[in-house]
Structure formats: C-alpha cells, structure tokens
Amino acid sequence: MNKEMTRKTIKNDIVVKGIGLHSGKQVHLRLIPAGENTGIVFIPNNKKKNFSIQSSLENVVDTSNAVTLGDGVNTIQTVEHLMAAIATTGITDLLVEIDSIEIPIMDGSALPFVQAIEQTGTIDLNGIVEPITIQNPLWVVDGDKYLVALPANEFKATYSIHFDHPLLRGQSITLSLSKENILKEVISARTFGFLKDVEALQARGLALGGSPDNAVVLTDTGYVNQDLRFEDECVRHKVLDLIGDLAIMGRPVKGHIIASKAGHTMDISLGKLIMSTVTGNEISKFKSRRFPFFQKRELSRNIN
Ligand SMILES: [Zn+2]
Numbered sequence: 250m251n252k253e254m255t256r257k258t259i260k261n262d263i264v265v266k267g268i269g270l271h272s273g274k275q276v277h278l279r280l281i282p283a284g285e286n287t288g289i290v291f292i293p294n295n296k297k298k299n300f301s302i303q304s305s306l307e308n309v310v311d312t313s314n315a316v317t318l319g320d321g322v323n324t325i326q327t328v329e330h331l332m333a334a335i336a337t338t339g340i341t342d343l344l345v346e347i348d349s350i351e352i353p354i355m356d357g358s359a360l361p362f363v364q365a366i367e368q369t370g371t372i373d374l375n376g377i378v379e380p381i382t383i384q385n386p387l388w389v390v391d392g393d394k395y396l397v398a399l400p401a402n403e404f405k406a407t408y409s410i411h412f413d414h415p416l417l418r419g420q421s422i423t424l425s426l427s428k429e430n431i432l433k434e435v436i437s438a439r440t441f442g443f444l445k446d447v448e449a450l451q452a453r454g455l456a457l458g459g460s461p462d463n464a465v466v467l468t469d470t471g472y473v474n475q476d477l478r479f480e481d482e483c484v485r486h487k488v489l490d491l492i493g494d495l496a497i498m499g500r501p502v503k504g505h506i507i508a509s510k511a512g513h514t515m516d517i518s519l520g521k522l523i524m525s526t527v528t529g530n531e532i533s534k535f536k537s538r539r540f541p542f543f544q545k546r547e548l549s550r551n552i553n
Pocket of ligand 1: 330440486489
C-alpha cells in the first residue's frame with residue numbers, strides 16, 4: 250500500500266518578482282493559498298483577461314525549450330522549476346497569479362521558489378494525495394535517447410547527459426529523491442545553455458533575459474560563469490527539470506527513473522504513460538503481478 254500524503258497549501262500569499270527568460274521583462278507572481286482539490290491553477294492578475302489553466306499533462310501544449318501549459322488560447326510558459334518547488338515542498342493546492350505569460354526565471358534554479366514557500370510555511374488541508382507506484386517497467390525511446398521508469402521502493406533518478414562539448418561529453422548521477430535530498434542536491438542547480446545558442450536565440454528575440462545571472466553558460470571550451478554550484482550542475486538541473494515535469498501529474502511517483510539524453514518532451518510522454526497505467530486510485534497489483542506487461546512508445550519528435 251502506498252503511503253498517503255496530506256494535501257497542503259501555503260499559509261499566506263507570497264509575492265515573487267523576477268524577469269522572464271524569453272521576454273527579459275519584469276514578471277510579478279503571487280502564490281495564493283487554495284482549498285483542497287483545487288490543484289495547481291495559473292490565473293492572470295490582469296482584469297482584462299479572464300482565464301485559468303490547470304496544471305495537468307493534458308494541458309501541456311509545448312515542450313520545445315521549456316514546458317508551456319495552455320487552454321487552447323492562453324499559455325503559461327516555463328512552469329517546470331516552479332512546479333519542482335511546489336512538489337518538493339509537498340504543496341498540492343495553490344493559485345498562481347501572474348502578470349505575464351512566463352514564469353520568472355529567477356536564478357535559473359528552483360531555490361528562490363522553495364525559499365519563498367518555506368519562509369511562509371505550509372498548512373495541511375483535508376484529503377490526501379496518493380503516490381503512484383511504478384509496478385512494471387515503462388519507457389519512452391527516441392533514437393539513442395531514453396527515459397525508463399522501473400519499480401523501486403522510493404523515488405529516485407539516474408540521469409546521464411552527453412553533449413558535443415569538452416565539459417559535457419558525459420555527466421551522470423544517481424540520486425534518491427527524498428525531499429531532503431532534492432533540497433540538498435538538486436533544487437539549486439541552474440539551467441544551462443551554450444553561448445552560441447543564446448546568441449542565436451537573442452537574434453530571434455528569444456532568451457532576452459538569459460545571462461550568467463540565471464544560467465550556467467558554456468563557451469566552446471569552458472564556462473562563462475566564475476563559479477558552479479556543483480561540479481556536475483548541468484546533469485543535476487536535468488534531474489530538477491524531470492522532477493518539475495513529472496510534478497504536472499499532480500501525484501508523487503514511487504519508482505526509479507533512468508534517463509539518458511532526455512528532456513521535457515520525453516518527461517511529459519513518460520508522465521502520460523505512467524498516468525495511463527493508473528486505474529482508479531491505484532494500479533492493480535494483482536493484475537500486474539499475474540500479467541506483467543511492457544510498454545514502449547516511439548517518439549517522432551526530436552528532443553533536447
Ligand atoms: Zn530547467
């Protein structure tokens with residue numbers, strides 16, 4: 250039986266300010282306590298607009314550089330680091346009011362969001378959220394890239410990245426993803442990018458807010474940044490993205506996720522695959538023991 254967790258929200262409103270990675274403009278975010286079973290809901294604080302977008306895998310409309318949620322008309326971009334902070338602090342119900350279409354990039358990690366939430370504190374709500382236990386291997390594959398979920402008695406990840414760069418030819422890490430470990434080993438790892446890509450994006454009017462203040466930036470041979478937070482900060486950030494992307498499912502995962510060269514597109518596909526195995530509140534253990542099955546999904550899109 251899975252260990253149930255109490256639903257939680259924050260004690261008081263939290264205001265967070267930062268810049269949007271793509272727009273480069275100031276963004277104001279207000280996190281507002283919500284009642285049980287609200288889920289995580291994004292709403293504009295602009296009276297001219299009236300919409301709300303629920304955080305759910307069905308509402309993911311783009312995964313090309315970051316995760317974008319949408320309702321068919323409106324979108325909220327770059328939700329993954331905030332979602333990682335929300336999931337790690339155990340929050341299940343929250344309103345996120347925003348005056349932009351982009352969650353601020355802050356320092357490139359999820360640390361500022363966690364610090365803001367922990368400063369205010371959380372309160373228990375009625376109701377529980379039950380983790381999803383991986384009962385059988387599940388995987389998504391795209392050429393030499395893969396993401397596998399295996400049964401395990403805890404949430405953990407093994408992640409490998411390989412880039413055509415002298416410092417990133419191979420970085421690999423295995424981590425237990427308990428709350429304590431995520432806070433210590435993952436939450437402060439910053440997003441990363443290659444200087445030549447940033448320059449190309451900026452020429453197209455994108456990544457205008459991107460700088461070594463909010464990302465680990467790589468030149469052809471080294472880092473622009475003077476200091477890294479971890480020697481292998483880039484692969485740790487990929488683990489952070491994975492946590493944030495899977496958090497969109499709205500339920501914690503108990504299982505070992507193994508990733509090689511994966512990214513947002515594959516994370517969301519794996520999340521959908523995991524959700525497809527859930528019947529009712531829990532996978533039928535009896536059924537999966539008697540009739541083990543394997544699932545494989547090929548992805549047609551190239552992912553980063
Ligand atoms: Zn990220």
